[in-house]
Amino acid sequence: EAEVAQSPRYKITEKSQAVAFWCDPISGHATLYWYRQILGQGPELLVQFQDESVVDDSQLPKDRFSAERLKGVDSTLKIQPAELGDSAMYLCASRQIGREWGTDTQYFGPGTRLTVL
Amino acid sequence: AQSVTQLDSHVSVSEGTPVLLRCNYSSSYSPSLFWYVQHPNKGLQLLLKYTSAATLVKGINGFEAEFKKSETSFHLTKPSAHMSDAAEYFCVVSEEDGNFGNEKLTFGTGTRLTIIP
Numbered sequence: 001e002a003e004v005a006q007s008p009r010y011k012i013t014e015k016s017q018a019v020a021f022w023c024d025p026i027s028g029h030a031t032l033y034w035y036r037q038i039l040g041q042g043p044e045l046l047v048q049f050q051d052e053s054v055v056d057d058s059q060l061p062k063d064r065f066s067a068e069r070l071k072g073v074d075s076t077l078k079i080q081p082a083e084l085g086d087s088a089m090y091l092c093a094s095r096q097i098g099r100e101w102g103t104d105t106q107y108f109g110p111g112t113r114l115t116v117l
Numbered sequence: 118a119q120s121v122t123q124l125d126s127h128v129s130v131s132e133g134t135p136v137l138l139r140c141n142y143s144s145s146y147s148p149s150l151f152w153y154v155q156h157p158n159k160g161l162q163l164l165l166k167y168t169s170a171a172t173l174v175k176g177i178n179g180f181e182a183e184f185k186k187s188e189t190s191f192h193l194t195k196p197s198a199h200m201s202d203a204a205e206y207f208c209v210v211s212e213e214d215g216n217f218g219n220e221k222l223t224f225g226t227g228t229r230l231t232i233i234p
Contacts, residue, residue: 004160031220042207042224043161056221091160095220105151106222108161 002026004109006092012115018080021112025074025094033106034067034077037089049075082116089113119144119210123225131233136195138228140208143189149211150191151222152182156204164206167191178202203232 005024013019025032030051035043046065048056051072060067064083069075079086093106124139142150152164165176172184178201182193191208208225 006160040227042209042226043222044224045221093161105163105166106220107163108153110160111158113158 004092004094004107006090006109006112008112009110010113010115012117013082014117015084016081018078019082019114020079021077021090021092021114023075023077023092023109025092026096026107029094029096029107030072031095032069032075033093033095034075035091035093037091037111039088043089043091046077079114082114084116087114087116119148119212119221119223121208121210121223121225123206123208123228125228126226127229127231129231129233130198132200133197136193136198136202136230138193138206138208138230140191140193140225141189142191142208142210144210144212146212150182150184151209151211152176152180152191152193153207153209153224154204155207155227161207164193198230198232200232200234203230205229 004026007022011019032049034046036046037043045059047060047067049069052069065079067077089111091111092109095106120143122141130136147169150167153161154164155161164180165174165182167174167184175181180193180195182191184191205227207227210223211220
């Protein structure tokens with residue numbers, strides 16, 4: 001069964017350093033999402049891509065976060081500089097647009113657990 | 118705007134007894150509703166989804182949920198709990214914003230299910 005791949009699984013960094021996370025969606029999935037999940041809370045959307053285009057980055061802290069999906073396949077989320085409050089699980093999800101509304105769901109990767117010291 | 122309220126942050130049941138995880142939603146449109154499960158340090162796995170077909174939805178691992186529009190509820194149930202059911206459960210509401218494929222998921226804060234041997 002196809003899965004969303006993410007790496008690294010765990011990342012420890014010091015504040016003010018730069019970090020990057022990688023996501024490879026399920027093959028053929030045009031839509032890709034990055035979520036942030038703070039401990040004890042539900043995931044919150046950071047950015048959504050449709051192919052290589054950003055369709056929603058309203059919740060992305062653009063002063064320090066950036067995301068790209070240059071060829072419309074895999075994606076990278078970067079934080080520079082990292083802050084203590086960025087410690088969280090970063091989840092990637094992908095979705096295939098179906099022919100009928102509501103027939104598709106988002107499939108999530110295992111996430112990257114970021115700890116900022 | 119859509120929202121989800123999970124009424125219990127923590128539920129404990131004995132192995133072999135029924136499970137009930139409660140969820141209420143608010144949505145401007147006819148929503149899609151989901152339950153996702155997250156085991157420790159793992160990504161999110163889809164349990165089941167409702168998309169305006171049958172109001173009683175059956176999912177994986179013996180879980181099911183009933184959509185009740187009059188009560189704006191989508192409670193998750195299972196007749197007999199198993200030790201492997203111990204995890205965090207998220208109720209999720211989805212809306213398409215008119216641009217087909219631009220789905221937005223809003224997560225509840227989660228319910229931690231503990232199974233007592």
